[in-house]
Amino acid sequence: MARALGVSPSTVSNAYNRPDQLSPALRDRVLATAAELGYAGPDPVARSLRRGRAGTIGVVFHDRLAQAFDDPAAVQFLQGLSDATDAVGLALVLVPGHPDQAVKAAAVRDAAVDGLILNGLVADDPVIAATVKRGRPAVVVDAPVVDGLDFVGIDDAGGAGSAIRHLLGAGHRRLVILSFGLTLTARGPLDPADLATAADSVARRRLEGCAAALAEDGLGWSDVPVEQCAKSSVEAGLAGAHALLDRAPGATALFAFSDRLALGARRAAAERGLDVPGALSIVGFDGTAEEQGITSVHQPLRDKGRVAAERLIAALGADAAGPGRELLPTRLVPGASTAPPRAA
Amino acid sequence: MARALGVSPSTVSNAYNRPDQLSPALRDRVLATAAELGYAGPDPVARSLRRGRAGTIGVVFHDRLAQAFDDPAAVQFLQGLSDATDAVGLALVLVPGHPDQAVKAAAVRDAAVDGLILNGLVADDPVIAATVKRGRPAVVVDAPVVDGLDFVGIDDAGGAGSAIRHLLGAGHRRLVILSFGLTLTARGPLDPADLATAADSVARRRLEGCAAALAEDGLGWSDVPVEQCAKSSVEAGLAGAHALLDRAPGATALFAFSDRLALGARRAAAERGLDVPGALSIVGFDGTAEEQGITSVHQPLRDKGRVAAERLIAALGADAAGPGRELLPTRLVPGASTAPPRAA
DNA sequence: CTCCCTTTCTGCAACGTTTCAGTCTAAAAC
DNA sequence: GTTTTAGACTGAAACGTTGCAGAAAGGGAG
Numbered sequence: 001m002a003r004a005l006g007v008s009p010s011t012v013s014n015a016y017n018r019p020d021q022l023s024p025a026l027r028d029r030v031l032a033t034a035a036e037l038g039y040a041g042p043d044p045v046a047r048s049l050r051r052g053r054a055g056t057i058g059v060v061f062h063d064r065l066a067q068a069f070d071d072p073a074a075v076q077f078l079q080g081l082s083d084a085t086d087a088v089g090l091a092l093v094l095v096p097g098h099p100d101q102a103v104k105a106a107a108v109r110d111a112a113v114d115g116l117i118l119n120g121l122v123a124d125d126p127v128i129a130a131t132v133k134r135g136r137p138a139v140v141v142d143a144p145v146v147d148g149l150d151f152v153g154i155d156d157a158g159g160a161g162s163a164i165r166h167l168l169g170a171g172h173r174r175l176v177i178l179s180f181g182l183t184l185t186a187r188g189p190l191d192p193a194d195l196a197t198a199a200d201s202v203a204r205r206r207l208e209g210c211a212a213a214l215a216e217d218g219l220g221w222s223d224v225p226v227e228q229c230a231k232s233s234v235e236a237g238l239a240g241a242h243a244l245l246d247r248a249p250g251a252t253a254l255f256a257f258s259d260r261l262a263l264g265a266r267r268a269a270a271e272r273g274l275d276v277p278g279a280l281s282i283v284g285f286d287g288t289a290e291e292q293g294i295t296s297v298h299q300p301l302r303d304k305g306r307v308a309a310e311r312l313i314a315a316l317g318a319d320a321a322g323p324g325r326e327l328l329p330t331r332l333v334p335g336a337s338t339a340p341p342r343a344a
Numbered sequence: 345m346a347r348a349l350g351v352s353p354s355t356v357s358n359a360y361n362r363p364d365q366l367s368p369a370l371r372d373r374v375l376a377t378a379a380e381l382g383y384a385g386p387d388p389v390a391r392s393l394r395r396g397r398a399g400t401i402g403v404v405f406h407d408r409l410a411q412a413f414d415d416p417a418a419v420q421f422l423q424g425l426s427d428a429t430d431a432v433g434l435a436l437v438l439v440p441g442h443p444d445q446a447v448k449a450a451a452v453r454d455a456a457v458d459g460l461i462l463n464g465l466v467a468d469d470p471v472i473a474a475t476v477k478r479g480r481p482a483v484v485v486d487a488p489v490v491d492g493l494d495f496v497g498i499d500d501a502g503g504a505g506s507a508i509r510h511l512l513g514a515g516h517r518r519l520v521i522l523s524f525g526l527t528l529t530a531r532g533p534l535d536p537a538d539l540a541t542a543a544d545s546v547a548r549r550r551l552e553g554c555a556a557a558l559a560e561d562g563l564g565w566s567d568v569p570v571e572q573c574a575k576s577s578v579e580a581g582l583a584g585a586h587a588l589l590d591r592a593p594g595a596t597a598l599f600a601f602s603d604r605l606a607l608g609a610r611r612a613a614a615e616r617g618l619d620v621p622g623a624l625s626i627v628g629f630d631g632t633a634e635e636q637g638i639t640s641v642h643q644p645l646r647d648k649g650r651v652a653a654e655r656l657i658a659a660l661g662a663d664a665a666g667p668g669r670e671l672l673p674t675r676l677v678p679g680a681s682t683a684p685p686r687a688a
Numbered sequence: 689c690t691c692c693c694t695t696t697c698t699g700c701a702a703c704g705t706t707t708c709a710g711t712c713t714a715a716a717a718c
Numbered sequence: 719g720t721t722t723t724a725g726a727c728t729g730a731a732a733c734g735t736t737g738c739a740g741a742a743a744g745g746g747a748g
Contacts, residue, residue: 065426
């Protein structure tokens with residue numbers, strides 16, 4: 001600040017940070033002239049540089065931010081994050097989204113944060129590499145599992161399996177699946193051969209869970225068409241469900257990997273004159289569309305956010321226990337969108 | 345970075361920021377050793393200090409962050425903000441909330457941001473003073489109007505008036521109002537005398553709009569009880585509506601200053617065995633509860649966020665046009681929660 | 689051969705703090 | 719009257735950049 005005040009910079013610093021280090025009289029004088037000069041206290045950026053920590057946590061989403069705010073699942077996750085960060089006074093930095101992942105990776109490099117939370121990415125996303133390179137503590141949420149980084153997720157395979165078993169148990173045999181992409185760019189029909197070689201992702205885990213459940217009833221990928229959607233939005237679900245039902249007109253049940261996709265699928269069904277659940281049963285994922293009556297695999301989104309932030313905060317502290325893995329449970333919540341097939 | 349590489353710091357800086365300033369060969373060598381040494385590129389904090397800008401915009405809410413994520417109105421507003429910030433690659437810093445406003449004011453002082461967006465505060469909130477003192481560009485959203493700061497809001501008085509007129513037009517005469525607090529600490533029954541002397545706030549503006557509309561039908565504050573709620577939550581609405589209906593058991597219509605309060609009021613009505621809209625009509629504010637059938641004064645929340653961010657971004661640039669005011673329109677959207685009073 | 693210009697790289701200063709090791713003064717202890 | 723000690727304040731260094739002025743080297747024009 002205006003050290004032209006006549007005292008040393010150290011004294012000004014002490015006036016703000018360690019009142020016990022100087023006489024009350026001088027402190028008052030410093031504060032008074034500060035007010036007079038319009039000095040608002042130590043500059044946060046300079047302080048961060050000197051102290052070596054920013055007092056912030058960065059959050060990265062797969063899509064643009066506006067997209068994330070459209071998804072109740074992301075909002076609940078953010079709520080969980082803020083539960084933990086508010087409690088310790090850390091600010092949340094929302095890293096700007098961008099369709100070009102390389103641009104977003106640069107944004108990650110340039111974010112003034114002490115740690116990062118990566119939400120719902122795919123293994124080949126350059127953001128992952130940028131984060132690892134950055135060398136700060138980070139928590140990967142949902143996917144992928146990365147060596148050296150903390151991980152918080154849910155039982156994807158089990159959750160997906162429970163959805164499939166729910167449908168099989170109701171008597172469905174002609175199923176279709178509305179999945180996420182196995183990679184950053186993958187979309188459209190899934191080639192089962194890709195599944196075996198694909199890197200870790202939410203889609204892969206859930207599809208494996210599906211396969212296991214399907215196998216119990218003697219079904220396999222040749223019986224169940226899968227469509228990959230690039231993002232989790234109602235629009236993507238609408239388009240994907242149409243593509244799927246074009247390929248398998250006789251399908252009686254659809255499992256979507258998110259409630260937003262499921263909502264899109266329901267719209268597609270309506271556009272095709274298919275009654276839900278009469279002609280088509282729909283199961284979603286997340287548990288964020290209960291009010292809309294969608295049967296869904298519920299996951300503890302807010303808890304997931306809280307746990308992720310807490311892990312990161314712990315990693316930021318001295319008690320660095322090394323990266324760990326934490327899996328949260330899922331639970332199928334039946335709604336009005338599923339029923340036994342008409343011609344059972 | 346490890347200038348021990350053998351080249352000067354400037355060269356490293358140029359390797360990252362101005363590739364044209366050094367030979368491709370040397371640049372490659374720098375980048376290679378950087379990768380080898382685990383150097384992830386220029387430190388964002390040091391860069392911010394040197395360049396004088398952080399590349400971030402701070403956002404402050406009245407409540408805790410978790411509270412904001414619970415409110416669809418706040419989420420839509422954030423979505424609008426991110427529409428604008430994503431486009432220019434600015435990060436959004438969510439300043440941590442805290443019940444003690446003084447603590448939050450300190451958080452505002454310590455946030456490494458280029459500008460601030462203040463959302464839904466009250467004039468006596470110390471966060472305002474801290475922001476003014478900070479001297480950075482800032483946009484106040486909704487309230488209060490502050491000298492020297494940009495302002496973006498809606499036509500509160502007009503919107504509130506349209507709600508009252510809607511109810512009066514339907515034949516209601518026994519109205520009650522579920523308001524926000526006039527000050528940081530105000531809650532409970534409103535003393536109309538306070539209204540005249542209160543500082544600028546959303547509550548004050550809307551109540552004045554109500555008064556004008558009521559006066560058109562010869563009604564005044566002695567006819568219309570008002571309850572102030574400390575926050576905009578369903579729980580607060582529930583408690584406030586009960587208090588209000590205890591005071592005015594014969595009320596046939598209730599106007600709540602937010603949809604969350606309105607939802608709470610509907611719950612209170614249900615707990616009292618009052619049919620909505622048969623025995624009690626309810627009007628909300630925001631337009632975020634259309635799906636729940638609440639008649640509401642719709643406001644363009646996402647646009648409001650976008651406009652606020654755009655104004656701030658403009659103020660950050662060289663083209664500082666000086667603070668301005670921008671008012672967005674509202675529009676009453678009828679729902680299933682209002683009807684003429686039973687004994688018209 | 690000289691002069692000037694271009695390319696490529698470097699050194700210095702500054703951004704605004706905080707920390708640590710001191711220095712100085714004045715009061716307390718002996 | 720001298721030594722201790724505590725209290726109050728300061729100076730220098732460092733945090734990691736970037737921008738600018740300038741230096742060294744090489745090439746072309748005259």
